[in-house]
Amino acid sequence: MPEALQTRRVLRITVFYVAAILLWEGLIKLLHVPDWLVPAPSQILDVIVDKNLVMLSHTLVTLEATVLGFVLALGVGVVCAIGIVHFPLLRDTLYPTLIMFNSFPKVAIAPLFVVWIGVGIESKIANAFLTALFPIVLNTIMGLTDMDRELLELVRSMSKSRWVLFWKIRLPHSLPYLFAGCKIAISLAVIGAIVGEFISGRAGLGYLVLSANNYFNTPMAFTALLYLVLMSLALYGLVILAEKLFLPWYRRETAG
Amino acid sequence: MPESIRVERLCKVYRSTDGTEVKALSEVSFTIGRGEFVSIVGQSGCGKSSLLKILAGLLSKTSGTIFIEGQEPDGPRRDIGIMFQKPLLLEWRRVLDNVLLPVEIYRLDRKKYEEKARKLLGTAGLADFFRKYPFELSGGMQQRVALCRALVAEPSLLLMDEPFGALDTLTRQKMGFELLRLWEEWKSTVLFVTHDVDEAVMLSDKVLVMSSRPGRILGSFTVDLPRPRQIFAKDTSEFIHISSRIRRCLWEEAPDA
Numbered sequence: 001m002p003e004a005l006q007t008r009r010v011l012r013i014t015v016f017y018v019a020a021i022l023l024w025e026g027l028i029k030l031l032h033v034p035d036w037l038v039p040a041p042s043q044i045l046d047v048i049v050d051k052n053l054v055m056l057s058h059t060l061v062t063l064e065a066t067v068l069g070f071v072l073a074l075g076v077g078v079v080c081a082i083g084i085v086h087f088p089l090l091r092d093t094l095y096p097t098l099i100m101f102n103s104f105p106k107v108a109i110a111p112l113f114v115v116w117i118g119v120g121i122e123s124k125i126a127n128a129f130l131t132a133l134f135p136i137v138l139n140t141i142m143g144l145t146d147m148d149r150e151l152l153e154l155v156r157s158m159s160k161s162r163w164v165l166f167w168k169i170r171l172p173h174s175l176p177y178l179f180a181g182c183k184i185a186i187s188l189a190v191i192g193a194i195v196g197e198f199i200s201g202r203a204g205l206g207y208l209v210l211s212a213n214n215y216f217n218t219p220m221a222f223t224a225l226l227y228l229v230l231m232s233l234a235l236y237g238l239v240i241l242a243e244k245l246f247l248p249w250y251r252r253e254t255a256g
Numbered sequence: 257m258p259e260s261i262r263v264e265r266l267c268k269v270y271r272s273t274d275g276t277e278v279k280a281l282s283e284v285s286f287t288i289g290r291g292e293f294v295s296i297v298g299q300s301g302c303g304k305s306s307l308l309k310i311l312a313g314l315l316s317k318t319s320g321t322i323f324i325e326g327q328e329p330d331g332p333r334r335d336i337g338i339m340f341q342k343p344l345l346l347e348w349r350r351v352l353d354n355v356l357l358p359v360e361i362y363r364l365d366r367k368k369y370e371e372k373a374r375k376l377l378g379t380a381g382l383a384d385f386f387r388k389y390p391f392e393l394s395g396g397m398q399q400r401v402a403l404c405r406a407l408v409a410e411p412s413l414l415l416m417d418e419p420f421g422a423l424d425t426l427t428r429q430k431m432g433f434e435l436l437r438l439w440e441e442w443k444s445t446v447l448f449v450t451h452d453v454d455e456a457v458m459l460s461d462k463v464l465v466m467s468s469r470p471g472r473i474l475g476s477f478t479v480d481l482p483r484p485r486q487i488f489a490k491d492t493s494e495f496i497h498i499s500s501r502i503r504r505c506l507w508e509e510a511p512d513a
Binding site: 148150151153154155156157158159160164168169172173175247248249250251 | 309312313314331332334336338340342344346347348349350357358360361362389390391
């Protein structure tokens with residue numbers, strides 16, 4: 001993209017958001033909206049300045065549960081996908097089980113995790129893990145199987161070994177699919193962790209949103225949501241960065 | 257001339273799941289001498305690809321016998337190189353590593369063959385592209401990489417299934433001559449499947465004409481044009497004469513096509 005065009009885009013986006021925030025601030029002040037209903041951006045800024053350390057410590061709690069759940073889902077998901085693709089027994093047993101698990105709302109299982117593994121971080125990790133697992137498994141399965149038939153024939157004309165086919169062809173071929181799954185999974189992991197905190201949290205951004213709401217401390221709830229969005233975006237950005245780093249050969253559709 | 261391929265009364269019948277049978281090849285017989293460049297021309301769907309896949313050991317035959325370098329094909333073998341219409345490069349490998357794929361799979365000495373791969377790519381005009389990824393190359397370049405990959409392990413037989421079919425006419429002609437140049441250097445047997453009569457005549461020592469399904473060999477035409485072939489050969493009366501005989505053979509078989 002030409003540099004001038006890029007600069008114009010950045011400018012346009014910046015102007016849009018600055019204008020939106022100013023409009024928000026203006027409307028709240030103009031209409032005398034009370035802060036327990038909708039806080040003004042300046043009030044959110046106040047909370048950020050005053051409670052910076054508190055916010056950060058809650059963010060770290062949620063971040064830990066999210067990242068651990070996601071990493072666990074990544075490891076288990078890839079192993080499950082490889083197993084399902086290679087062993088008919090797993091395809092007929094594990095695969096439908098996963099689909100079944102995915103098709104009922106994870107929120108409904110969250111309280112059970114509390115019963116089983118307690119109110120600590122483990123139940124939040126379990127939640128994040130379970131929500132993030134399925135897109136990773138599904139995408140990896142697709143990446144391992146969605147291959148050009150003639151490419152498979154070409155390789156089979158050279159070797160009958162399933163190991164060669166897996167290691168040299170299927171696995172690298174699945175990587176873009178795996179990353180696509182990760183992009184969905186990382187955002188879902190955040191949701192999973194938050195749901196866990198809603199149910200039995202004593203810390204974390206999800207807990208903070210809930211308790212701030214209970215005290216009608218809406219500026220605090222908004223601030224917590226803002227941190228949540230920023231955390232989620234940062235994690236998403238990291239996945240994109242990792243993709244660029246690991247798949248320099250992958251030609252992406254440039255949409256944004 | 258010693259034989260490279262001998263095919264006798266080869267038949268192939270496909271059985272679909274509902275029990276119906278489709279005869280793809282019927283009593284196909286021919287021989288190809290070692291180092292010969294032979295083309296098979298025929299309409300699409302005539303069983304040319306089936307024939308090639310059977311020779312490559314990718315498909316089982318229904319009846320008949322095949323000998324390649326004196327052996328019946330039985331699964332993967334190192335002395336056969338294959339090239340399809342699509343380049344089928346591995347997009348995560350750079351050009352040089354793509355060419356070296358067979359070397360890795362056959363567990364050959366990478367050092368030794370890397371030299372060879374570089375030389376092949378150089379001959380194919382890709383000396384500046386060793387470190388590029390496939391998506392950075394044009395379609396013609398990708399197909400040239402595929403050709404180098406097919407040749408790197410020094411196969412004694414090269415099977416090509418409409419390898420230049422997806423390219424534009426000019427690129428296609430150039431690729432043909434590049435193939436001839438490489439072939440004259442490495443001297444392997446080539447079996448080249450195409451539906452383009454001019455292409456077949458331009459490249460081959462012998463052209464086999466195949467009927468529409470079930471595929472049979474309708475005729476075998478020897479091309480006596482001098483080598484190395486040049487693009488101007490197309491305008492000679494010998495070229496025009498032989499390609500018109502081949503066209504007539506194809507045409508008479510399928511007047512309604």
